Amino acid sequence: MRNLKTSTLLFELSKPARRAATLPACDVPVERIDKLLPKDSLSERLPPLPEVSEPEVVRHFTNLSTLNMSVDTHFYPLGSCTMKYNSKRNERMAALPGIADLHPHQPDETIQGMLELLYELQQILGEISGLPAVSLQPAAGAHGELAALMVAAAYFRDKKLLRTKVLAPDSAHGTNPASAKMAGFEFVTVKSNAAGFVDMEDLQSKLDDQIAVFMITNPSTLGIFDKQVSQIAQLVHKMGGLIYLDGANMNAILGITRPGDFGADMMHYNPHKTFSGPHGGGGPGAGPICVTDILGPYLPAPVVEKVEDKFRLAYDRAQSIGRVRSFFGNVGVLVRAWCYIRTHGPEGLKAVAENAVLNANYLLSRVKHILPVPQGDRCMHEFVASAAAIKKKTSVSAMDLAKRLLDYGFHAPTVYFPLTVPEAMMIEPTETESKETMDAFAEILFRITEESPELLHEAPHSTIISRPDEVRAARQPMMRWKGDGNVR
Amino acid sequence: MPYFYNTPEDQQAMLAAIGASSVDELFDVIPAEHRLKRPLALPPALSEMELAQQLGALAAKNDHAGSKVCFLGGGSYDHFVPAVVDALAGRGEFYTSYTPYQPEVAQGNLQVMFEYQTLICELTGMDVSNASLYDGGSAAAEGVLLAMSVTGRPGKVVVAGSVNPEYRQILETYFECIGAHLVTVPAASGIVRPADVAAAVDSDTACVLLQHPNFFGCLEDVAAISKIAHDAGALLVQSFDPISLGLLKRPADLGADVAVAEGQSLGTPMLYGGPYLGIMACKEAFVRRMPGRIAGQTVDRRGRRCWVLTLQTREQHIRREKATSNICTNQGLFALRAAIYLAQMGPQGLKETAELCVRKAAYAKQQLTAGSRFSAAFSQPTFKEFVIRDKQNRVADLLKSASAAGYLAGIPLGKWYPELEDCFLVTVTEKRTKGEIEGLTRSLNQ
């Protein structure tokens, strides 16, 4: 039962001298702190944190949690984010002391089990991608993109080739151009055609001997497989460039086809999507990258190596780009990915892709009678419907529909992405949803389109708050509590 | 399969609705020559029990902070994690939700982000905090990139040699691509000398990156170095230890313009290095160039206080190649853990934790250096870490035999600092007891 009295801030609960934690008495000789540390380094007052009791902490955060929609509580068809079921057994595994309580600077011989697991994961990710050289270090998908582009840059530097440009289609995630720039490249946008594929003519006109990398998301952000991909790879390779696969949508092709087999030289995984790491309200993720053997020597160090029956972290890699992250990587996410993959096995992983694609196509077949799906009757693991026609007719926007879905207990699809589809609603059911759930979603979506536009413009009506004033938040940003001037 | 719902009958009904004869037909769009014509070469599927056995067996091969006494630090720490942190952050409504794109159904996460930002501002004295970055190392790199952008000086950064060497390696990797120059000021006495920093800083320098307490546990003269940076029109980026702020002056009070940290100490287990929490806070003037998500307060249509993601135009999904950073996710789960931890500790709890660290570390340093074999490498005051020199210069053997005796005794420093080949870094958190410290001393002296 939701507690409607939440939303008081921690700081407003605070009362002087209240406290939760108690610490043990000091069991070593109690020296004065200002004898141990220089007086002028010490603060003259306590850190200004809220003072609350433990029951208050528990009630506060428990009640806050009930204000969220989540995969555990709701259908969450947020396209591109792959909000599939997050298995509880993986949480239990990742919390084992032999996993959770390992210090990252422990010597290799004290963590042979962990290194074995990470080594096996490197092998597994290489096999699934068809790209055998693997680094588990990047902390998120975007970080993997950046690391891979740095690998490409190091490769071209090593080959004494001046390569300045990274190309990607206009439907690409915003991280692609942003990563390209951080890796020191000029970014060039290639158009997509009406079908959502790369416009080959536009690509050809932009291909020259300055190309370093062509970044492609395949299946694309429109949820379709661009079958031109090997032709694109041939063109790019002929110009001496490399193909980067944004692996955001690997869920659709696990065990079906492999990026390395359709021309990719590098890719990242989003294990928090494809391999079901919990999204944690916005993170953590991880961004392991896989590359061809030729690019392998440039991967970030260290990687896990097996020497006879022992495992070791290999730092001695002369051509490596170096580090992109401290320590080994987001191991907690990687352990869950290992659990997920090992739980499914080879047939199971293929069944993941099959069921994800089956579910998406089924939901597409139900939704297309309500909202047009410009890219056609079939999709991979997700599809993009457009509310443009309904907006023209009734003034109801994709945003209005999304907000009204919340009233009926469904999380909204991703809206207004990709940028190439007007009034886009990107819907990804994932393989862990039932036919009944999707039927209910489609029925509610239909019912909503029959509701009055006035009602929809004001939606949602049943949530803890109505639509927030985002203009006000951006014009006069209030990014911390200041103890006054707050609206009650 | 464990997590699918659809029965064969469902699948047939769905295929009929789609108008497809088989699931395989749905993949016809993928050219036949690219289809994988064999099963993936992976080990077979495991039931939950088998998974627990297999992973349990791997986990059992590892020594860990519960089986050996952990004196390791260097950016990841064996601090105490109160039970409320696991209990609350383990709620599915938190950890199986995502970025609050729909604020009406994400007020829990958004309020936590806002509270986290406020806690970090209070802790650091800074005006604004983002909702977190990946980890301490990438936060330091992003802090430096922020300084380059704010000052319009993209070519040069000065870094103290006493900054975590892995953080400096990340900067080197980033700088290689953008052609920027990283000047490292050595810290021969355990800290950098302000005069050496002054000699390195010029009118092209975007910032000085300093860690305080530094990688060796020593306290830097932040105020003097921040003045040097500011006099040259550069910024001071300070990497701090959040636990230390139970006692030490806050980064803003020392003159830092950007404060970054590894937030793992605030309620997150060591997890062999991640996922962790990148903390970043800065002055208000820089907020539009700060990377990462930010929650802001506003009102809903009925005038009620609420929270949304704000200043999103900084971010990659809108600004693409012109974005402040390519960062997409934050570490929401660990920002949540930090918020719960800080609420649980409160001002007194954080101060007492810091005091226990300082006193126990001082006791350990005194114990270890009481005999003839070991000395403190630096005479500087230290916080919870310190560098021990082995006069017999047999660090590798020493740490190995300590490990056999049940102690993860320290981190050898030679791989980053050749001149400290005979030294190792010892860390003492509030969890270490007098008995454990004395046991370590005995074991190392054997």
Added chain:
Amino acid sequence: MKPEQLRYAETHEWVAVTDEGGRKVGTVGITAFAIEQLTDLVHMVLPKVGKAVEQGKEFGEVESVKAVSSLYSPVNGEVIAVNSDLPNRLETLGSDPYGEGWMIKVALAGDGGASKLMDHAAYQKQCAAEG
């Protein structure tokens, strides 16, 4: 300033060219049509005095909640004045786009390329086609 007297760029900036003590000065802003299309503006970045601007090249940015739009200079020259208070009262853009809502004044090089711009009638036609 009356809209009829202004010249327009395809990217929806306007310029008013005046003679000030023998030199030609272009006053630059964005049109009411553009402001309407951009919806609720929340932030603006303008250049500093002394910056050289080039016809068709970016001189600043306006932001709404979820979009950033570049401002393109309709003329060539050097910025000699900036309406620096405008970012603090963005509502002025809606209420008086061709007067108080001016953004920069540019000392033109020659005619600054103003002759290549559209007149009011041509711009109206463009807006009708886009709207």
